[in-house]
Amino acid sequence: MAQFRVCPSSGLYFHKSAESLMKANAVAAAVSLLIAGFLGVLVALTRWPAVHLLPADSYYMVLTVHGIGALIFWIIFFEIAILYFASSTLLRCRLATPRWAWLGFILMVIGAITTTVTVFKGGSSVMMTSYVPMPAQPTFYLGLILFAVGALIGVFVFFGTLVVAKDENTYQGSVSLVTFGAITAAIIAVFTIASGAIILIPTFLWSVGYIGHIDPLMYRIIWWGLGHSSQQINVAAHVAVWYLIAGVVFGARPMSEKVSRSAYLLYILFLQLASAHHILVDPGVSSEWKVFNTSYAMYLAVLASMIHGLTVPGSIEVAQRSKGYTKGMFEWLRKAPWDNPVFSGMFISLVGFGFLGGISGVVMGTEQINIIIHNTIYVPGHFHATVVIGTTMAWMALTYLLIPVLFRRQMIFPQVAKWQPYVFGLGMTIVSVFLMAAGTLGVARRHWDMGFAGSPLGFQYPGTAYVLMGIAGIGALLAAVGGAMYLIVTVGSLVFGKKLEQSAGFLQSFGKPLADAVYNVEHPEQVPMASRTVVEQHGSAGFHAPGTFALALVLLVSFVIYYFINWNYLAAVWPLR
Amino acid sequence: MASYLPPAQEVWWKEPVGKDEIVWILIAFTWCMVLFFMMPYWHLYGKQNLSNEAYQTTPAKYQEKVQAMVDKYKVREEAGLPVVAPPPGSDVYLLGRLWQWYPILELQKNKSYRLHLSSADWQHGFSLQPVNINVQVLPGYESVITTTPDRSGEYTIVCNEYCGLGHHTMLGKIHVKE
Numbered sequence: 001m002a003q004f005r006v007c008p009s010s011g012l013y014f015h016k017s018a019e020s021l022m023k024a025n026a027v028a029a030a031v032s033l034l035i036a037g038f039l040g041v042l043v044a045l046t047r048w049p050a051v052h053l054l055p056a057d058s059y060y061m062v063l064t065v066h067g068i069g070a071l072i073f074w075i076i077f078f079e080i081a082i083l084y085f086a087s088s089t090l091l092r093c094r095l096a097t098p099r100w101a102w103l104g105f106i107l108m109v110i111g112a113i114t115t116t117v118t119v120f121k122g123g124s125s126v127m128m129t130s131y132v133p134m135p136a137q138p139t140f141y142l143g144l145i146l147f148a149v150g151a152l153i154g155v156f157v158f159f160g161t162l163v164v165a166k167d168e169n170t171y172q173g174s175v176s177l178v179t180f181g182a183i184t185a186a187i188i189a190v191f192t193i194a195s196g197a198i199i200l201i202p203t204f205l206w207s208v209g210y211i212g213h214i215d216p217l218m219y220r221i222i223w224w225g226l227g228h229s230s231q232q233i234n235v236a237a238h239v240a241v242w243y244l245i246a247g248v249v250f251g252a253r254p255m256s257e258k259v260s261r262s263a264y265l266l267y268i269l270f271l272q273l274a275s276a277h278h279i280l281v282d283p284g285v286s287s288e289w290k291v292f293n294t295s296y297a298m299y300l301a302v303l304a305s306m307i308h309g310l311t312v313p314g315s316i317e318v319a320q321r322s323k324g325y326t327k328g329m330f331e332w333l334r335k336a337p338w339d340n341p342v343f344s345g346m347f348i349s350l351v352g353f354g355f356l357g358g359i360s361g362v363v364m365g366t367e368q369i370n371i372i373i374h375n376t377i378y379v380p381g382h383f384h385a386t387v388v389i390g391t392t393m394a395w396m397a398l399t400y401l402l403i404p405v406l407f408r409r410q411m412i413f414p415q416v417a418k419w420q421p422y423v424f425g426l427g428m429t430i431v432s433v434f435l436m437a438a439g440t441l442g443v444a445r446r447h448w449d450m451g452f453a454g455s456p457l458g459f460q461y462p463g464t465a466y467v468l469m470g471i472a473g474i475g476a477l478l479a480a481v482g483g484a485m486y487l488i489v490t491v492g493s494l495v496f497g498k499k500l501e502q503s504a505g506f507l508q509s510f511g512k513p514l515a516d517a518v519y520n521v522e523h524p525e526q527v528p529m530a531s532r533t534v535v536e537q538h539g540s541a542g543f544h545a546p547g548t549f550a551l552a553l554v555l556l557v558s559f560v561i562y563y564f565i566n567w568n569y570l571a572a573v574w575p576l577r
Numbered sequence: 578m579a580s581y582l583p584p585a586q587e588v589w590w591k592e593p594v595g596k597d598e599i600v601w602i603l604i605a606f607t608w609c610m611v612l613f614f615m616m617p618y619w620h621l622y623g624k625q626n627l628s629n630e631a632y633q634t635t636p637a638k639y640q641e642k643v644q645a646m647v648d649k650y651k652v653r654e655e656a657g658l659p660v661v662a663p664p665p666g667s668d669v670y671l672l673g674r675l676w677q678w679y680p681i682l683e684l685q686k687n688k689s690y691r692l693h694l695s696s697a698d699w700q701h702g703f704s705l706q707p708v709n710i711n712v713q714v715l716p717g718y719e720s721v722i723t724t725t726p727d728r729s730g731e732y733t734i735v736c737n738e739y740c741g742l743g744h745h746t747m748l749g750k751i752h753v754k755e
Contacts, residue, residue: 056742090581127739133716134699134741173587177580216700216715247579254580257589259598282713283631283694283720291616299609306605311598315580367616368625374711375702375737442709444702444737448745452735455746456656456677459706459733530582543597552601556608567615573708575624575725 003094004521005501005514010248010405013524016513017098018088018161022081022406024105024511025154026399029077030490032112033392036069037483041476044431047377048473049450049466056448060125063446065116067128071387072147072230073112078395079185079237080105080154085406086182086240087161092524093170096160104153111147114139127446129227132203132214141204145197152193155186171527177254177261178247181240184264189233191272195225217284224275231387232271235305236264238349238394242312245346245397249337252319253530255311255544263311266304270296277361280370290367302362309354310552313347314545321544329547345397345421352389352425356432359559361386369566372573375446377469378439385432388479393425399490407509409497417489424482430475438468440569627712630721636697639719643670647680655681655750668693668721671734671749673701673714675741678734678749686729686753695719702738705751711737726753 003016039062045053046062054062088095095101117139118124124136162183165171175183199222205211243260246252254260276293279285296302313333320332337343360382364373373379403411411417443450443465450469452459494509502515513519543549586592620626650663659680663669665688672679674697684690694703696716703712712722726732734749 056745060739060742131700131738171583173583174589176582177584179581215717217718220715243580247581251579255598256592256594257584257586258592259594259602261589281627281711283715283718284633286629287620287626291613295613295616298613302612303602303605303609306608307598307602310601314597362612366612368619368623368627371625371627371711372709374713375704376709376711440709442704442706442735444704444735446739446744447735447737452745452748454743455748456658457681457733457748457750459735459748462707527583529585530579532585544595545597549597549601556604560608563612567619570625571623573625573710574705574727576710577624577626577628577723 002519002522004092004524005519006521006524007405007408012089012405013092013521014406015088015094016519017101018084018095019406020511020513021095021098021101021105022084023509025077025081025084026402026406027494027510028105028109028112029074029081029395030487032069032073032077033483034487035116036066036074037480039066040070041480042066044473044476046448047450047469048476049469051473052449057125059448060127061119061122064119064125064127068115068119068144071128072144075234075387075391075395076147076151076230077108079189079233080108080151082237082241082398083154083158083182083186084161086179087158087165090176090179090527091161091165091170092527093161093165093168096157096164100153101157104150104157107146107150107153109150111143111145111150113143114146115143118143129223130203131223132206132216132219135207138204138207141200141207145200145204148193148196148200151189155189155193158182158186169526170524172529176530177257178240178244180261181236181243181264184267185233185236185240187268188229188236188271192226192229192233195222195229199223199226217282220282221275221279221285224278225272228275228277229272231383232267232274234387234391235271236267238353238391239308239312241394241398242308242346242350243315245342245401246312246316246319248401249340249343250316250319252315255314255318259307260311263304263307266300270301271304273297274301274365277365277370280365280367281374287367294365294367299362302358305354305358306552309350309358309555310545310548312350313551314548317545317548329550332547339418341400341417341421342397345393345400345425348421348425349390349393349397352385352393352429352432354555355558356429357382357386357390359555359562360436362559363563363566366563366566369570371576372566372570373439375444376439377443377445378436380445381432381435381437381439384428384435388428389425389432393421396424396486397421399486403490403493403497404500407494407497408499408501408503408514409493409509410500411489411493412497413489413492416485420482420485420489423485424479427475427477427479427482431472431479434468434472434475438465438472441465441468443469628720628722632719632721633717634695634719636695636716639670639695640672640697642693643672643679646670651680652683660752663690665689667691671703672697673703673736673747674698676736676743676747678703678736678747681750681752683752683754684726686726686755689723689725692722692724693719694722699740700738701736701740701747704735704737706733706735708732713738726751729753729755
């Protein structure tokens, strides 16, 4: 029986089992985002000093679930869907071992529910980091371990699918750049999940009393191999999504396969060293270790990100210029489809990740500058730029693409979808910028009351800090509106959107395949080769993307200025040696 | 015709590279080297570097040292906590515990002190305000930072590592005298 269908609008092939798994993982991701996002609003309303919504115990409980739900569950469920898409769909091959993939999915769901319920039952408000020796209930760690095992199974199903594709000759030569990026993400994921297992399994045994002592410094170093590297999976995966969207919306080719793929190789080799960013002001770790690791060897992963920062918009510029948008430096950008949320979401993700998240991340990851930033609310400011504006907005943009293609539903409320990336992007930009600003005034992260009520010794942050935290709260409300718009459009389309194909009923949006008749392709045609890149056609003389190059220089200048401003701040604090 | 199709040239490593990309890679690489060498440079010529001096300890052993210092150099009490004025150049022991920084310190401007930090229980964050110096404090580890307060006044130590329900009440003080 035929197992494949071809999407009439995009020409993409979907394997029945892979399609169901993608849907199930994407829906689980959206549910995680709904929960984590709602809790995020409660966190923001508590940190807004004039509102100060929750009491201390619920605040720390909600903050713990917000962190885990947004940084782990939402992101990794969606990443598994992306891995299946980048292997089975893009390589036009069957998914390897779908039953194992379902087992992985079920373990992830059980794990996510276990940890979430445990925190809400109390006694486990230990934050996402669960630093020892502060204890959580054993089921807190157990849930995370189950989730990680499930995710690891998903990653290996992805690797297995690559083997199937090669074996069955579904493509020729090398895999596409997007799949290459997904492979990078998957390799980093194996490292990440292994680190998580190495530290969380002993911590679980400690929580049940089987192991007597977990060294807090060792815990921090290995845990961050999970905590930071999981965000590096995101970087590799959302860069792949940027390339994918550039390809789908503009028909863009990478400017050069060699450059983009080499940049991914640098990610594989160096990106994970960045877990050192969290250990820069810890005792017992030498400066040499800190300098080498915090700089990803010698900033080679930063180099890779700066390369993608040029080549992703550069590939769009080249594609646009070949369509005749050649006037001046920026006609290609002005004439881009700004009312298509797939493009606008992706582009805001790219710019926000580079300018806000990227620059602040490198600055705060500088060994000595970290002294004036560590554990202040600057840190959440930074990662709301990388993980929310960067990764989450890339995922959102991709969902708009997938609703008709994967779920075979017409998107409802296209006007809402059109504005959603702008509302959400603006809200999160405000959150990110103002949290970073408050952090430079010393406001602590993970802290219930910046007024220190009940302390025998009082302290007042400067009045400006209160204003900044208030503005961040307003930004969070705006972002919440944007998040709600996203969920209304996506969930609404899955339930009420017009069916574009013979359906198997309501459950087709949640993992059930479409009607049998839709799967009418026995063997998809071999994946065609891409046309030659612009450099292959025209040689390497001259600039093919001058507008992008100019924008990249703007990024560099901002980077240089901001970097040295922070050294200047540092030079003003008490001498330390 | 797109990023999600296999490359036309099977061995992508042999592809030519455009000029804009090469120029940008060279610029970015140069900047990465500046980023890297700023850190060793600051170790040599900058004034704000955390030391590599740290010891393994236990909460009990460390608390003994803190108490010995308090007994020797206590000058008065403030809000129920001892205020300690150790001589310049000496070892100063500060303890983080649920939920206070113990004891209150009185230091002299422009004099150096060897400040020891450790925790009696969970992880804490030493966050000196409004100077904004932030250092992680771990139980079982004793770090030593030589610091020179260069302005007089009253400074507050906020705890900025989450340490339970009373976390927001965990403050400490350092007075810097002319």
